[in-house]
Amino acid sequence: MDQGSAAGTVFGALPGAMSLEPQPDLSLANRERGLRLLVIEAIFSGGAAALTSGVILTAFALHLGASNLMVGTLAAMPFLAQLLQLPAIQLVERWRRRKRIAVVTSLVGRTMLALMAVLAFSSETTALLLFLAAQMLLCGLGAVGGCAWNAWMRDLAPEERLGDVFARRTIWLTAISLVLGLAAALALDRTPAGSTARDLVFAAMFAAGCVTGLISAQIVAMMPEPVMPPAEGPVALRALLRQPLGDPNFRRLLVFVASWQFAINLATPFFTVFIVRQLHFAVSFVLLLSVASQVANLLALRLWGRLSDRFANTSVLAVCAPAYILAIVAMIGASQFGDRTVVKLWLVALHLVMGATIAGVTLASTNIALKLSPKGSATAYVATNAMTTAVAAGIAPILGGLLAQFFAARQFELLARWRSPNGVFTLPITLAAWDFYFLLAGLIGLYAIHRLSLVREEGEIERRAMVGQVLNETRRSIRNISSVAGLRAATDLPGALLRDARVRIRLKRAQQAHAAKTH
Structure with missing residues (x-):
């Protein structure tokens, strides 16, 4: 029995379950029922x-005693x-069973959460x-x-x-994320770090995540x-992806995307480590920062959408990208202040800024990638952009984890002194450990902004559709390990890539047939 048949047998025993086989004739009532389930599944x-x-x-990894390299690896995954x-x-093209692929991968993947729940009571290397x-x-x-799911949903x-259905899904995803985020913060705040009670809280979270994930698979x-x-x-993926790399202007955009990501x-994947280990705040506070960032991200996205429609996307990036980079560099200030209340307010303000500005960066950079795409090849261009993002964003935290020990053993001190008739004012600045990451991220970010200035924005795009797509992507179930919302929105390869390839094959065959008739 193959894996898909096994999954069909399992679900056949569940009440109300449907076959995993595709349906040749889909009635209107059945389609509407599927759309209702789509919203409930969220x-x-x-x-x-x-x-x-x-x-x-991240907090769970630190609870298990994870090293900085492991935190970086988790962020890269x-x-x-x-x-x-x-x-x-x-x-998907070969098997042509998108539902089976989505259900089986969901079942196997989410059972891993049960294993993680058991591991909450151990801190060994194994x-x-x-x-x-x-x-x-x-x-x-x-x-x-996710690839099978995207093609199936289309x-x-x-x-x-599409807009209405996924807007309702987004509302539920956002509401659940905020409510459970606050509940998790409360639960962790009431249990001491390293205690048996903290073990139980993490085990309960991952066990509940496993159960809800399996229920999600059943609904799917x-x-x-x-x-x-x-x-x-056959779909010639190499041929599809070769075209964007031959476009000089798009290559300039890819350089910006790679250096920016x-x-x-x-730096951002290590925010939780910085706040918990270096600043000695509770994990519950980091969760509250994450909630604040998500709210700012959601509220700002529509604003940036309107501005990108009114002005150029590069104009939106010219505002959002420097503001986001400055906010990362300003994280250094959290280790300079002595008053804990001031540090808390500083971190909240920075997370609000980063949550809001990353929404503009995500929207505008995705818009530009589409605007620079010739008609009929948009998905190939966006796929190349997504792969570039994935590689750059995946390598960075692993390298960060490898260099953590190097920076941990080094410290830079700068004493600024101002003398006047009224006395002497001194401002000591000390950079240590993660502060170096924030400064280095700022320098590379400035280079990325410079590369952005070389990109020429051309073409037109339907802004409303793209805002809806990016809004949904920023609320996707798999989020970056950072406490800043919306960092992974540009990394998902478009589910329409396969469809675009088929359209191009049909067009090519039609042109060949027309040429044969004329000759």
Whole structure:
């Protein structure tokens, strides 16, 4: 029995479950039922993500005694896993069972959360390695399943209903994320670090995430899948991705994207480590910062959408990118202030700024990638942009983890002194450990902003559709390990890549047939 048949057998025993086979004829009532289930599923998938990803995942890794290298590796996994979507496109095309792929990958991946729940009671090296392997499998299967899911949803939801359906999903995902984030902060705040009670809290979170994730998989299994159109021929992915790299202006954009993603992901994945280990704040406070960042991200996205429609996307980036980089550099100030209340207010303000500005960077950079794409090749260009982002954002935190010990053993002190008739004013500045990362990220970020100035913005794009897409992406279930919301929005490879390839194959065959008739 193959894996898909096994999954079908499992779900056949569940009450109300549907077959995992696609349906050749999909009635209007069945389609509407599927769209309702699509919204309901967001409650459970959002709950699983809220309890097991982001800041909670970092905090759990620190609870197990993870090194800085492991924290960086965990931060890199969601990015690097996106590269698996390219072979996943071939899998979808060959197997043509998108529902089976999505359900099976969800089932296997989310059972890893049960393993993580058990590991909450251990701090041995073996436990850390198992945790890392489980997270790697979860991210990898999530990327493969996400590719099948995206292609499936585009066929299930009518074009005129996409915005409404995914807007409602976004509302539920956001609400669940905020509520459970606050609940997790409260639970962790009431349990001392390293205590048995803290073990139980983390175990309960990951166990609950596993249960809600499996419920999500069952709901997905109950949703109908339309039969994929007949295969039009092999998809030449290399040929598709070769065209963007031959475009000089788009290559300049890729240099900006790579340097920008490297800069911000060199520092932001370690915010939780910096706040907990260097500033000695509770994990619950970091979760509150994450909630504040998510709220700012959500509120600011519509504003940046309107501004990108009114002005150029490069103008939005010219405001958002420097503000975001300055906020990262300003994290150094948190280690300079002596008053704990001032430090808290400083961190809250910076997370609000970063949450709001990263929304503008994500929206504008994705808009530019599409605007620079020739008609009929948009998905290939966006896919190249996404892969560049994934590689740069994946390498940066791993390198950051490797260099952590180097910077931990070094310190830079600067004493600024002002003399006047009224006395002497001194301002001591001391950079240590993670402060070097924030400064280095700022320098690389300035280079990225310079590269952005070389990009010429051309073309037109339907702004409203892109705002909806990016809004949904910023609320995706797998979030960056940082406490800043919305960092992974640009890394997801477009689910329409396969469809775009088929359209181009049809067009080429039609042109050949027309040429044959005329001759």
